Amino acid sequence: MTGFAPRTSEVAEVIRIPGRETEFIRDLRSPNRFLVNRAAFTDDTVLAREREEVFARCWIYVGHVSEIPKPGDFVAREVAGRPILFTRNSAGEIRVLLNSCSHRGAEVCRERRGNQRRFRCFYHSWSFDNDGRLVSMPDEDGFPEGFRKEDHGLAQPTSVDQYRGFVFLTFNDEAEPLVDYLADAKYYLDLTADQAAADIGMAVQSGTHEYSMKSNWKLLAENSSDGYHAIPVHKTYLDVQKSRGDQIAGNTEKDWKASHAFDLGNGHTVTVKQAPWGRPIARWQPSMGEDTKAVVEESYRRLEQVHGAERAELIANLDFNMLVFPNLVINNIMAVIIRTFYPNTPGHMNVTAWSLAPKDETPEARRVRNESFLSFLGPAGLATPDDNEALESCQRGYQSRPGEGWSDVSRGMDKVDPANWDELQMRTFWRRWDELMGGKA
Template sequence: MTSLAELTSNPDELIRQDRVRTPLYTDPAIFEAEMTKIFHNTWVWVAHVSEIPNNGDFKMAQVGLEPVIVVRDRKGEVHVHLNRCRHRAATLCEVRKGKTSSFVCPYHGWGYSLDGKLRGVPYENGYNEEQIDRSKLSLKSLRVEEYNGLLFATFRDDIEPLADFLGPAKKWIDLFMKQGGGYPVKTLGEHKFRFPGNWKIQLENTTDAYHFPLVHKSFLTAVDKETEQQLDMLNNGGFVEDLGNGHSVMVMIPELIDLDDNLEAPIPEKFADLAKELAAEGYSDTDVRRIVRAVGGSGFNINLFPNLACSMAFFRVLQPISVNETEIRHIAIGMDGGPAAANRARIRLHEFFQGPMGFGSPDDAEVWDRVQHGAKGGEDMWIMLHRGLNKEDSLPDGRHRSDVSAETGMRAAYDQWKRMMTV
């Protein structure tokens, strides 16, 4: 039997509560099924509202393997259209982001308004009315909903509302967005790269504190002592919690869960110069403390199944390319209308860990590569996800929580994966 057939007929042979089989990383048939059963049947993150702030602004994205355009129309409404002309399937857009008043196919000139309606067909007298009913030839549009600036799209019209899908994760998203320091959060730029591995390898990483002191040892030796102690996350009382529907949160620095709490705490030495600069610009002591605290980022990571992580101080977006290749986008976030000095400090921190020459992302990508390479051997062996299971607490609604080094987040993601893949 193929592994995909086994998944349908006897799923416990491939995936159990505390372990999964290697073909989940390596089987092309499973990958193809994931693109339909998961990415076609759930809410997928496509943009942050600050990426398309004005009418006519657009950006390209993908839902699974399907290219889409995220655009704000003339009335300010957000649409997500399949990036495909209704005539002969050519892509309408190949520009990563920009501003436009319409979309025109470069092949035969069919033109569409920002809301997706077909508006123009060159030499239209070559068709009769039945052949060119414009009301039936609009762009294929996905359902789109927003939560606290995060835009999600889905191919399914009958799916549950986004707020229900996010469930307990909403609380953590709200806390994460306090990184605006009293200003709206906005995207500042991004670093994009690919690694030769399956998308689920990265999905597992976001709520995996167990690897941090090992993989990121070089980073920890490069920071100041105060930061090093703060990031001693395996000894600081953190936890991992299943948030339902495959989502999870990993709290690494409990005192930084709510950035509005404990503003009277001493300002870290590494931000002393920033605090002085903000004070010299006329910001009140309370505002200086709120902004500086926000610059340092939140003390937790959120994993939003299947493709978005809100990770301490940035968005991490995973994009499956093939069974053994994944694209990662690390999107820096800052304060819209906030002090330039604070946003500069955010960018410098982002570069230090997430940048292409940073101390974090290259090390992560190396071990992700090694996982995929190692998975080429021993296809019948299990990938173990049982850490912390014996210490896991059950919450009143059936979800689970364990210590920060536990693999609770991975078990939550694979539980949702199994539900969707075996329907």
């Protein structure tokens, strides 16, 4: 299998990237070390700065186009701490509106999803269309001379754009175009979207996983592409798969084939490998059950018909965990998960996740996918609770030295080709985070 990265480097990062020491990171040379100040996980003032310098400046994931297929469809959710309406106008165009009435600020929609032409605020009955325009209000004549409805539409982000069905917003007037912001993350979004034929597309499955964690949001950013923890933390899952017949050695270097980590630009990172578990898109393993083998093999044949043998092989057998900076995770492993997370306090975050699948997947194939997805990626599966406990344990551990201490993120720092169990991906995240936070020496 070839072609699993858009670009590689023949020089180790300690040569390519100058060292620096700031308030929060120590990117050291001779000896090579990368340290993160644990105050970044616990300090209230850090979170206040993140809201302004990271979440208000970057492109932030909103949702997938498949969630609102028809004109008038909408989903109400929080994005980066702001209540929004993700909808389509009467012409079928995507809109993102802030869910706050321009009159006194109440939510104009208190339902989670649906289809409607108007959003009416329950407080004073101001009504807005799904382009955000104020269209009606009681006692309009009671407002003073010069009042104009067109001046009181719902607020909207500075920009909204999409790539391969993934919709993003930004509140930054100076933000670069989304296609530039995504940089080489587009390569892996393409691999994800290409699990379905272009004229069919991928779709978010019904149902949303929502849960919270008593840990800092950046710990989940680290964890989401961290291969180093997989063997010790997810031993139960791997043991179960092994007991069902999968060839699992329980050893990092033996189990993860073709393992690499890449800096994709703008803080985006990915780890890639061929893992020992099955993938419902087209890689059968005994743990999936003999009765599913024909279903999975048929999925592979369909990939070959659509994309040809070489790209079908790549789509079917490349496992990857990608972070689109700052808080979107696409884990394309034993199924595809879209996961976002946002901090409430330095030690608490909300997490939202969805399963993504080919829109035309057969009921039999969808059953195989759901079983594979929920066994590992679901919030009650054999792995996600392990991750949650590990991150909460870190957050508790920081209380042993409040406001002090440094975490070591140095593994693989001097390698030309770091593996997914190294930590280039975390260092990439931290360098971008520190840059946006205006890291001072």
